[in-house]
Amino acid sequence: xxxxxxxxxxxxxxxxxxxxxxxxxxxxxxxxxxxxxxxxxxxxxxxxxxxxxxxxxxxxxxxxxxxxxxxxxxxxxxxxxxxxxxxxxxxxxxxxxxxxxxxxxxxxxxxxxxxxxxxxxxxxxxxxxxxxxxxxxxxxxxxxxxxxxxxxxxxxxxxxxxxxxxxxxxxxxxxxxxxxxxxxxxxxxxxxxxxxxxxxxxxxxxxxxxxxxxxxxxxxxxxxxx
Numbered sequence: 001x002x003x004x005x006x007x008x009x010x011x012x013x014x015x016x017x018x019x020x021x022x023x024x025x026x027x028x029x030x031x032x033x034x035x036x037x038x039x040x041x042x043x044x045x046x047x048x049x050x051x052x053x054x055x056x057x058x059x060x061x062x063x064x065x066x067x068x069x070x071x072x073x074x075x076x077x078x079x080x081x082x083x084x085x086x087x088x089x090x091x092x093x094x095x096x097x098x099x100x101x102x103x104x105x106x107x108x109x110x111x112x113x114x115x116x117x118x119x120x121x122x123x124x125x126x127x128x129x130x131x132x133x134x135x136x137x138x139x140x141x142x143x144x145x146x147x148x149x150x151x152x153x154x155x156x157x158x159x160x161x162x163x164x165x166x167x168x169x170x171x172x173x174x175x176x177x178x179x180x181x182x183x184x185x186x187x188x189x190x191x192x193x194x195x196x197x198x199x200x201x202x203x204x205x206x207x208x209x210x211x212x213x214x215x216x217x218x219x220x221x222x223x224x225x226x
Contacts, residue, residue, distance in 0.1 A: 001157065003029060006174035006193060007132030010116040012080045012099040015040065020113075026172045026190070027155070027164045029130055033113055034094045037076035057093070068105075079103075086121070098133075111168075115175075129170035129185075138181035138199060143170030145187055153188040157206045164188065174209065 004022030013020075019036035020029050042058040049055065049067050057075025061067075065079050068087040077095040079085070086105040094111040097103065101114050104121035111128045114120070118131040122139035129143045145168045147153060153169040155162040171185040174192045179185065180199030191197065192209030203213050211223060 001025060001155075001162065001190075006172060006190075007115055007130075008175070010098050010133055012116055013096065016078075016096060025162065025164075026130060027166060027169055027188075029113060030111065030128055030166065030169060033096060033111055034076075037078060037094060037096065040076075040078065042076070080116075112170075127170050128166070128168045129173065131173045132175035132177065132193065134176040135173045136176075136178045138179060138183070140182040141179045142184045143189075144184055145170035147187050155188050155190055155206065157190075 002023050003026040006026050009017055009020050016036045019032040042060055046055065046059065047061055047063045047065065050069050052070030053067050054072045059073055059075040060078045062079060062081040064081045066084040068085055070087055071085055071089040073091045074093050076093065077091050079097045080099040082100040083097055083103065085103045088106040089103045090108040092108065092110045095109050097114045098116040100117050102119040102121050103109060104124065107120050107124045109126050112126050113130045115131065115133040117134040120126055120137045124137050124141045126143050128145040150167065153164050153166050155164060169188050171189040172191065174195060176193055177191040177195045179197045182200050183197050184202040186202060186204040189203055190206045192207060194210045195207040196212045197203050197207065198212065198214045201213055207213050
């Protein structure tokens with residue numbers, strides 16, 4: 001299980017390519033978000049912003065980013081071109097966002113990487129997680145990133161159990177994967193490309209590419225046909 005099985009780092013994030021190789025486990029990328037931002041040369045200038053947008057720390061915002069009337073952005077953070085930040089968004093450190101993403105209203109982002117076209121439009125928490133190109137969250141999706149017993153997080157696949165060495169790890173979401181409204185991705189969830197988690201499901205573990213997790217007294221795996 002390697003990162004290139006789930007997503008390809010887009011050209012918009014080429015400045016960080018050295019930190020995100022495709023031949024390592026995808027959760028290893030979580031450990032590299034902070035170092036990638038620490039090595040980036042931030043410029044002092046920022047685009048004009050509404051008075052209600054609070055920014056502190058090292059932050060890079062592309063001039064084409066659409067800023068809302070109010071939001072909080074705490075660096076280090078890097079926001080790519082064409083991205084839309086909606087009212088009440090809370091970006092609180094170690095966040096890298098590619099081109100044409102949506103960081104939605106009343107959503108919180110922390111230690112995460114969003115690739116081109118990722119959409120998190122409404123009322124979600126994305127912490128210690130990676131969203132692939134074109135990944136989409138319905139309203140209210142939560143990436144739970146800490147076990148109740150606070151032990152290190154493992155990833156279970158049909159073949160083996162992977163030790164991540166991480167105490168905080170939300171989700172790995174492959175290219176064009178989708179998660180329905182009010183679903184919860186439990187710590188260490190890994191979704192393959194084009195995987196789909198149905199609304200209100202609390203999903204744990206590994207969901208293969210182009211597969212649907214559907215709740216009917218449990219979780220049933222179905223092939224995605226679209």
